Amino acid sequence: MTDIAELNDYGADRTLFFIFGATGDLARRKLFPAFYSLYREGKLSDRFAVIGLARRSRTNEQFREDVRQSIQEFARYKGEEDKQWETFADHFHYMSLDINKLEAFQQLRGLADRLDETYDIGGNRLFYLALAPELFGSVSYNLRDGGLLETKGWRRLVIEKPFGYDLPSAEKLNEQIRQVFNEEEVYRIDHYLGKEMVQNIEVVRFANAFFEPLWNNKHIANIQITLSETVGVEERGGYYDHAGALRDMGQNHMLQMITMMAMEPPSRMEPEDIRDEKVKVLRSLRVFRDAEDVKSNVVRGQYSAGEMKGKPVPAYRNEEGVPSDSMTETYFAAKVFVDNFRWAGVPFYIRTGKRLPVKTTEVVVEFKNMPENVYFSRKTKLEPNLLVFRVNPTEGIYLKMNAKQPGSQWGIVPIAMDFCQSCEVGINTPEAYERLLYDAARGDSTYFTRWDEVALAWKFVDRIESAWREQSSELHPYAAGTWGPEAALTLLAQDGFKWWPVNGQHEGEVVWATPIVAK
Numbered sequence: 225m226t227d228i229a230e231l232n233d234y235g236a237d238r239t240l241f242f243i244f245g246a247t248g249d250l251a252r253r254k255l256f257p258a259f260y261s262l263y264r265e266g267k268l269s270d271r272f273a274v275i276g277l278a279r280r281s282r283t284n285e286q287f288r289e290d291v292r293q294s295i296q297e298f299a300r301y302k303g304e305e306d307k308q309w310e311t312f313a314d315h316f317h318y319m320s321l322d323i324n325k326l327e328a329f330q331q332l333r334g335l336a337d338r339l340d341e342t343y344d345i346g347g348n349r350l351f352y353l354a355l356a357p358e359l360f361g362s363v364s365y366n367l368r369d370g371g372l373l374e375t376k377g378w379r380r381l382v383i384e385k386p387f388g389y390d391l392p393s394a395e396k397l398n399e400q401i402r403q404v405f406n407e408e409e410v411y412r413i414d415h416y417l418g419k420e421m422v423q424n425i426e427v428v429r430f431a432n433a434f435f436e437p438l439w440n441n442k443h444i445a446n447i448q449i450t451l452s453e454t455v456g457v458e459e460r461g462g463y464y465d466h467a468g469a470l471r472d473m474g475q476n477h478m479l480q481m482i483t484m485m486a487m488e489p490p491s492r493m494e495p496e497d498i499r500d501e502k503v504k505v506l507r508s509l510r511v512f513r514d515a516e517d518v519k520s521n522v523v524r525g526q527y528s529a530g531e532m533k534g535k536p537v538p539a540y541r542n543e544e545g546v547p548s549d550s551m552t553e554t555y556f557a558a559k560v561f562v563d564n565f566r567w568a569g570v571p572f573y574i575r576t577g578k579r580l581p582v583k584t585t586e587v588v589v590e591f592k593n594m595p596e597n598v599y600f601s602r603k604t605k606l607e608p609n610l611l612v613f614r615v616n617p618t619e620g621i622y623l624k625m626n627a628k629q630p631g632s633q634w635g636i637v638p639i640a641m642d643f644c645q646s647c648e649v650g651i652n653t654p655e656a657y658e659r660l661l662y663d664a665a666r667g668d669s670t671y672f673t674r675w676d677e678v679a680l681a682w683k684f685v686d687r688i689e690s691a692w693r694e695q696s697s698e699l700h701p702y703a704a705g706t707w708g709p710e711a712a713l714t715l716l717a718q719d720g721f722k723w724w725p726v727n728g729q730h731e732g733e734v735v736w737a738t739p740i741v742a743k
């Protein structure tokens with residue numbers, strides 16, 4: 225196993241990257257820009273090469289042009305002003321290949337061996353599957369049978385979500401992959417784990433003396449996680465209607481964020497120790513008893529026609545690729561419990577949806593009130609303290625507390641200490657895919673999901689899905705551009721809580737540290 229402490233300050237190892245699905249959307253929007261940023265920042269040595277693979281025919285020159293355009297459109301560094309572009313582009317090669325045809329893999333082996341020698345790569349191979357999951361099994365078998373895994377260096381498999389559709393399909397997929405690769409060689413992407421502020425949750429928790437003593441059910445009233453999106457399903461109607469919000473965002477990103485918030489400090493900051501702690505959280509999730517339990521604790525909704533930024537947008541059922549009688553949820557909110565000593569009785573409220581008013585990801589920790597309000601006789605109500613992790617698009621940490629209103633005798637006002645990391649770091653904040661690609665090439669699997677995490681997450685989600693199938697009527701419509709169904713407000717209101725506003729739009733607060741304006 226790799227010792228991460230030794231890796232920390234080193235760049236990626238020498239690597240031959242195989243990008244299966246190199247003509248697809250993910251490669252264009254995320255992977256090529258990630259390579260470029262890593263190269264620009266000196267995190268990739270010159271001893272690397274990329275082989276783009278898909279059925280479409282492309283010459284190396286055409287492929288490099290695709291890469292250049294993707295960088296111009298999506299990268300945080302732009303290629304055209306860059307003298308390093310030519311040397312970077314020289315590392316990219318393309319081969320047309322149908323994943324289902326073994327002969328093509330034998331040919332690929334020849335190309336790989338040649339590039340390995342040309343770039344002095346030492347046999348290290350990273351296979352990135354930017355493909356529909358149905359193809360994962362065939363690629364794995366053909367990599368093995370085509371001799372691509374017979375190499376003197378390491379080999380790693382990076383796979384995209386969704387990892388299955390439910391627990392049985394995920395198990396089947398896993399069995400196929402594990403016939404060829406060991407668990408330590410498999411890097412399952414959850415791109416939320418590559419986000420700076422999701423990784424920062426761990427640091428804020430484990431590197432600050434004043435949070436840890438309060439991080440439990442004695443002091444925390446509830447935790448709220450919001451992943452709101454303004455987009456609809458775009459051109460992914462076909463996929464999305466089969467998945468829905470719970471599978472698309474809940475099974476992976478949201479449960480992973482719960483684990484980051486709830487896990488115990490690992491004994492060492494090593495991938496397996498961290499992932500062991502996350503698994504314990506997933507094992508402690510309270511599984512919903514039956515359909516009634518799901519009904520009381522989970523709300524699902526679907527957007528109807530509405531307005532986004534003053535422009536009319538269609539209902540989900542009128543989106544391309546979506547059946548007009550679809551019962552798929554585009555929104556869900558849930559009350560979840562982690563049944564262990566630390567979190568007993570603390571609700572984790574989670575919500576996500578498409579066509580909500582703002583794009584944001586935030587985690588709010590609401591602390592319990594003071595045992596006694598000594599200002600009560602002055603008719604002063606105390607607002608609860610909040611700690612907010614602002615993940616996306618603004619990255620930062622926001623702390624809300626009560627302070628004396630300047631100049632008044634007894635007035636108390638909520639104030640906010642607002643650290644805006646993205647305002648300060650601006651353009652240089654690494655993209656999630658950049659970080660994850662880099663980690664995979666370095667052999668650091670900390671921010672990838674292990675099979676037992678994936679399986680436990682599916683087990684939790686499958687229970688909700690099967691209850692929904694029994695009660696298909698419980699799908700609440702919400703107008704596009706609103707904050708989702710009323711029932712999601714009731715979920716908190718019945719416990720005496722409310723969803724806190726997101727995006728720093730807390731009313732009536734004095735912001736103590738004004739956000740630093742982007743340079």
Ligand SMILES: NC(=O)C1=CN([C@@H]2O[C@H](COP(=O)(O)OP(=O)(O)OC[C@H]3O[C@@H](n4cnc5c(N)ncnc54)[C@H](OP(=O)(O)O)[C@@H]3O)[C@@H](O)[C@H]2O)C=CC1
Binds near residue numbers: 279280
């Ligand atoms: N796009 C995104 O932002 C995100 C995507 N993902 C996941 O990433 C994966 C890829 O998604 P995305 O890029 O959007 O999908 P696309 O449909 O855009 O791309 C699919 C790619 O697979 C290739 N392909 C399909 N069949 C074969 C075959 N038989 N042999 C060889 N190549 C084949 C296609 O190329 P060709 O037709 O030339 O063969 C194309 O390059 C999916 O699992 C998706 O869920 C996850 C998160 C975000």
Ligand SMILES: O=C1O[C@H](COP(=O)(O)O)[C@@H](O)[C@H](O)[C@H]1O
Binds near residue numbers: 453472473585616
């Ligand atoms: O995995 C997914 O995530 C995106 C949202 O990601 P973000 O980084 O932009 O917050 C979501 O739109 C997509 O439906 C889902 O598959």
